[in-house]
Amino acid sequence: MNLIEYTQIGEARLYLQDNRTVIKTIPDNSVDLILTDPPYNIAKYSTGNIDLPNRTPLNNDIAEWDNVEVNPEEYVDDFKRILTEKGNIFVFTTYNCIGKWHAAFDHHFDTTQFMIWHKTNPTPNIYKKGFLNSCEMIICFWNKGHNWNFSDQKQMHNFIESPICMGTERLRNPKHPAQKPIKILKHIIQIASNENDLVFDPFMGVASTAIAALELKRKFCGCEINSQYYNAGIQRVKYFYIHHN
Ligand SMILES: C[S@@+](CC[C@H](N)C(=O)[O-])C[C@H]1O[C@@H](n2cnc3c(N)ncnc32)[C@H](O)[C@@H]1O
Numbered sequence: 001m002n003l004i005e006y007t008q009i010g011e012a013r014l015y016l017q018d019n020r021t022v023i024k025t026i027p028d029n030s031v032d033l034i035l036t037d038p039p040y041n042i043a044k045y046s047t048g049n050i051d052l053p054n055r056t057p058l059n060n061d062i063a064e065w066d067n068v069e070v071n072p073e074e075y076v077d078d079f080k081r082i083l084t085e086k087g088n089i090f091v092f093t094t095y096n097c098i099g100k101w102h103a104a105f106d107h108h109f110d111t112t113q114f115m116i117w118h119k120t121n122p123t124p125n126i127y128k129k130g131f132l133n134s135c136e137m138i139i140c141f142w143n144k145g146h147n148w149n150f151s152d153q154k155q156m157h158n159f160i161e162s163p164i165c166m167g168t169e170r171l172r173n174p175k176h177p178a179q180k181p182i183k184i185l186k187h188i189i190q191i192a193s194n195e196n197d198l199v200f201d202p203f204m205g206v207a208s209t210a211i212a213a214l215e216l217k218r219k220f221c222g223c224e225i226n227s228q229y230y231n232a233g234i235q236r237v238k239y240f241y242i243h244h245n
Pocket residue numbers: 017018019020037038039040065068176178179180181202203204205206207208209223224225226229
């Protein structure tokens with residue numbers, strides 16, 4: 001029996017809960033796509049806000065939740081168990097974590113690949129002392145016979161460009177520092193799942209994956225541990241249904 005509370009809105013089920021608890025309640029072979037964006041654990045590399053001449057310092061704060069180390073080994077057995085035979089896994093990650101995801105998952109799946117999201121409007125680096133942080137990595141795993149919908153060779157490039165989330169899409173209150181653009185999430189969902197499939201995001205933040213999945217007529221299940229982000233996600237999903245019914 002499932003004793004964990006959740007909010008169901010249309011085809012979306014949202015849990016305000018640690019994903020390691022929720023995942024134990026998800027049935028075997030029931031998720032078609034795991035698309036998620038775990039903390040990058042980059043806080044330890046941050047040098048804090050950046051002073052700018054004659055301007056307010058550039059906010060380089062790292063969120064509190066980023067300090068909690070994510071261990072991919074803790075997830076691999078359950079991700080494998082809940083994924084359907086044709087399922088795919090896509091995990092946003094970064095240079096300091098990609099090796100950990102690879103080491104934990106690669107030997108469990110037939111194929112490991114990665115994608116690059118090139119951000120066309122990264123934060124500027126006025127001192128020109130290093131690269132801009134303009135690329136994010138997405139590591140992917142699947143087995144033979146996985147769902148894979150591509151229309152042409154161009155769509156199969158493991159490179160996609162888009163600005164970081166901004167304009168009306170960007171939530172202001174709360175502002176989530178890692179809110180992902182719907183365009184990127186829809187691109188992945190389109191390629192790697194089919195209509196009516198179930199998409200699971202165990203680190204859902206403000207539910208961007210939910211909106212992308214619902215827009216593409218997929219079902220969604222997600223977990224978020226922070227109540228402010230969770231509530232913002234609930235509002236986004238409700239807003240989606242008000243405007244799509
Ligand atoms: C990188 S953010 C995801 C942002 C999301 N892609 C979006 O567009 O809003 C990671 C999120 O995972 C949440 N989180 C961290 N550990 C968690 C856990 N064990 N269970 C559920 N959520 C967790 C954090 O609170 C944070 O909001």
